[in-house]
Amino acid sequence: GAVVSQHPSWVICKSGTSVKIECRSLDFQATTMFWYRQFPKQSLMLMATSNEGSKATYEQGVEKDKFLINHASLTLSTLTVTSAHPEDSSFYICSARAGLRPSYEQYFGPGTRLTVT
Amino acid sequence: AQTVTQSQPEMSVQEAETVTLSCTYDTSESDYYLFWYKQPPSRQMILVIRQEAYKQQNATENRFSVNFQKAAKSFSLKISDSQLGDAAMYFCAYRSGGGSNYKLTFGKGTLLTVNP
Numbered sequence: 001g002a003v004v005s006q007h008p009s010w011v012i013c014k015s016g017t018s019v020k021i022e023c024r025s026l027d028f029q030a031t032t033m034f035w036y037r038q039f040p041k042q043s044l045m046l047m048a049t050s051n052e053g054s055k056a057t058y059e060q061g062v063e064k065d066k067f068l069i070n071h072a073s074l075t076l077s078t079l080t081v082t083s084a085h086p087e088d089s090s091f092y093i094c095s096a097r098a099g100l101r102p103s104y105e106q107y108f109g110p111g112t113r114l115t116v117t
Numbered sequence: 118a119q120t121v122t123q124s125q126p127e128m129s130v131q132e133a134e135t136v137t138l139s140c141t142y143d144t145s146e147s148d149y150y151l152f153w154y155k156q157p158p159s160r161q162m163i164l165v166i167r168q169e170a171y172k173q174q175n176a177t178e179n180r181f182s183v184n185f186q187k188a189a190k191s192f193s194l195k196i197s198d199s200q201l202g203d204a205a206m207y208f209c210a211y212r213s214g215g216g217s218n219y220k221l222t223f224g225k226g227t228l229l230t231v232n233p
Contacts, residue, residue, distance in 0.1 A: 034220060043208060043223045044162075091160060097219065106212075106221060108162035 006109035021079045023094030029074035030096035038091045084116045119144045123224035138194045140209030148214030157205040204231040
């Protein structure tokens with residue numbers, strides 16, 4: 001099956017610094033990638049959708065200047081948390097779709113745990 | 118906007134027994150997909166089963182089956198012969214069959230415990 005990787009799996013950063021999370025589709029080309037945020041014992045909350053070569057579409061309430069998303073190639077999307085604060089600590093999950101047809105599945109990465117101190 | 122409701126925050130089942138997880142959804146669309154995802158303690162999201170709305174036949178995958186009631190907008194997951202490895206958070210999800218991005222809308226999840 002299709003594999004999506006995320007790097008790093010766990011990161012600790014100091015308040016005020018920026019951190020970048022990478023999401024890669026390893027064996028398929030991802031036309032669309034999604035970024036989710038998940039708090040402990042809660043559901044996944046969609047943050048943004050990105051199509052290769054286009055600007056990301058952010059969900060309502062998500063600060064686009066704080067969460068920068070770049071989908072520069074068909075196999076790589078990055079999420080940069082700028083000027084991170086403790087409230088940004090969370091579990092971030094990316095997913096990727098191989099095409100535009102409704103039947104195409106969405107494959108999930110293993111997630112990245114961000115801790116801001 | 119579509120909504121997905123999972124009314125059971127937690128469920129438990131004895132090993133080898135059967136358990137049913139409930140899910141209801143609200144939509145005005147006729148073309149859509151429904152999914153059950155499993156998230157074990159590793160937090161990797163795993164697709165358990167999917168159902169296309171246009172298909173009347175309920176989807177099955179080995180020990181997992183769904184009861185899809187389109188008119189009632191209900192989509193329950195039945196796990197037969199429960200195993201310890203089935204213990205996880207289960208999310209019901211909806212995806213539109215139209216549009217261009219096909220984003221998923223998740224329910225709040227049901228935490229399933231399997232007792233030996």
